[in-house]
Amino acid sequence: MTAGRISGFFKSFLVFSLVVLQVFIMVVAVHFLRHYFAFIYALLEFACMLVIVMLINENDNQVYKFSWAMIVAILSVSGLLLYFLWGRSSKNRKIRRKIDMIEERSKKFLRRDPQVVDRLGLEEPYLKKLSVYLDAEGFPLYADTDGSFYPVGEQFFDALFCDLEKAEKFIFLEYFIVYRGQIWDRLYEVLKRKAAEGVEIRIMYDDAGSITTNTRSFVSELKTDGIKHIAFNPMYRYVDRLYFNYRNHQKIAVIDGNIAYTGGINIGDEYANLYKKHGHWKDCAVRLEGEGAWGLTRIFLEMWEFSGGVETNDYSIYYPTKKGVGKGFYQPFADGPTNNPRNPAETMYIQMIANAKDFVYITTPYLTPDERLTDTMITAAKSGVDIRIVTPNIFDHWYTRFITRSYYDHLLKNGVKIYEYTPGFMHSKMILSDGKSAIVGSVNLDYRSFYLHYECGVWMCNVPLAEDIKKDFENIFGVSDEISLERWRKRPWTDKAIEMGLRVFAPIM
Structure with missing residues (x-):
């Protein structure tokens, strides 16, 4: 029976059940082989160390690799299982070869x-380099x-x-x-x-x-x-x-x-x-x-x-x-996991922020920026650029609420302004820099969008609709709650604890 023949509910249940079943079997096996516990424990420790060494040598984002290393080290058996199912990048290399062939064949149609x-x-002389970069990645202006x-x-x-x-x-x-x-x-x-x-x-x-x-x-x-x-x-x-x-x-x-x-x-x-x-x-x-x-x-x-x-x-x-x-000017682009660690989507966000003179406005439903993006935003904010990020006030998942908010403190204390959209769920994915250049697309400010998902968007420069985007941001700010550092640090200690615990898993959630 193919996946298309399985009902949606049963398929969801099947995915969950198989993972739980496999972990259960491994736990039971270890229990009944307790006489060989020392040997099994040593073997698992060696396997974990081997996987961590493999992770270190992968050409992936450092924080993403660290998160997987933590999962493998802490969860041991189930951590190894999860990594070999969904953490390896070896599948990327096979996929990359296929994509390369398709892109090579389509070059003559650019x-x-x-x-x-x-x-x-x-x-816009100083913005030309952003366009040249995307063109070099195969996306013309x-x-x-x-x-x-x-x-x-x-x-x-x-x-x-x-x-x-x-x-x-x-x-x-x-x-x-x-x-x-x-x-x-x-x-x-x-x-x-x-x-x-x-x-x-x-x-x-x-x-x-x-x-x-x-x-x-x-x-x-x-x-x-x-x-x-x-x-x-x-x-x-x-x-x-x-x-x-x-x-x-x-x-x-x-x-x-x-x-x-x-x-x-x-x-x-x-x-x-x-x-x-x-x-x-x-x-x-x-x-x-x-x-x-x-x-x-x-x-x-x-x-x-x-x-x-x-x-x-x-x-x-x-x-x-x-x-x-x-x-x-309009420049559609795409991104995906096979580009790692060369990611057009994140690079464009970083370049737009780094080149901003007056302001950068961003909306995103999920906020888990890596060190490179975080440093760029903080540097711009400390240089006098008005950096504002709008996230939801009502989140679609309980854990994304805590993970997103775990990044607030560091950004706020370094001059980045954060707003929460009080009417509901902010799902827009857009960035506006100085009212001149903008991106609207499918890209969230999280690890999944930058490293694990196939995404797309349009970079725009000196377009009339930039004024419409700016008006939308102004309307958003008008109904959103600006988070102050003083108020943020008074949140319940239980929230702080949950944020700290989930932050480790941010790159893979």
Whole structure:
């Protein structure tokens, strides 16, 4: 039985049960072999030391390696099990080779225009290097693009459905989460109708993120209605194939190659505030029309092939056929675990903060910055740059609340301002620097986004919608609670203890 044939609930239960069962078997085995305890203990200690040495020699983030080393050292048997299932980076090397082949084949379809970069250099000389960096990573800069910003999910879905109704050639959808509900029902009606009209429909969703949706009936419906589909990185019933890491967190929608969307919004009712478990769900997205849309289309096509979809030999059939007339520059980019330790998403955040002169505003649902990013923010704050980070006041998981807040004290005492979005859950992922450059995408300020997930976003410079983003930030600050260092240090000691305990596991949660 394949993963697609297992119901969402049973698959979730199976994943959990197998892990618990395997740990239980190992514990029982040690108990009944207690006469050989000294030998077994020595063997386990040697195995732990060997794994820690292997970790030290891996080309990964230092804090991420330290966290795994702590887990292996403290949990011993179960720590080793967890590491060999989900901590090893050896799988990355195999994946990297496959991605390299796909990227090499797609290079001829990049549509680079050196004159666009030169124009950016004339307008913003000190920001040109950010664009040159992304270009070197395989993500060209585009002009001739109209951009729109949507500060809430309701506006995003209205615009998306309007564009979907006008589709004539193809619709590409890629989301981490696809939940059944009012939004999906409305979307599926459009997709079915368009497929019947001869429009090519492709939808890609992450198997872990959409675990309760990716059922036999769901897949059957898609096949029956002529919709091409892929579940990214399937989770299997076999323990050694349970890929909790390396998830596809990207959010992309493409219509006829001329229009593309990205941001933090998935396909689900909560993103449109039709379901309010965590108060008001604050999210955002951007829409590109024109040349810039191609950057997101190409990212989708590469991920489709990487996920096992049919190889597209000629990407040019999906080129945009219309040019936008908007001002400014747009540079879509992607990131993933195979880039470690070279991570475009984190590098762009660091460079935007380091190059800021007046202010940097950031929203993120999860805050676990590594040392490099933390030092950059603190250095900028101490240099007089107004650094503000907005996190949720109502969190989606109890442990993310404590882990996120465990970083407040160090940042606050070094001049970084922190706000909590009091109306509900802050899920937006965006950064604005000096009102000139911005990123909107799927990237959180945490280890998973920077090192374990496939992500995407759009870097924008001197675009009209930057003013809309700034207004959104101002509105957010107006309804958020600014955390002062004095008040923060008066929080209950129990919170401090939990924060300290969970902080060790931050890079892998």
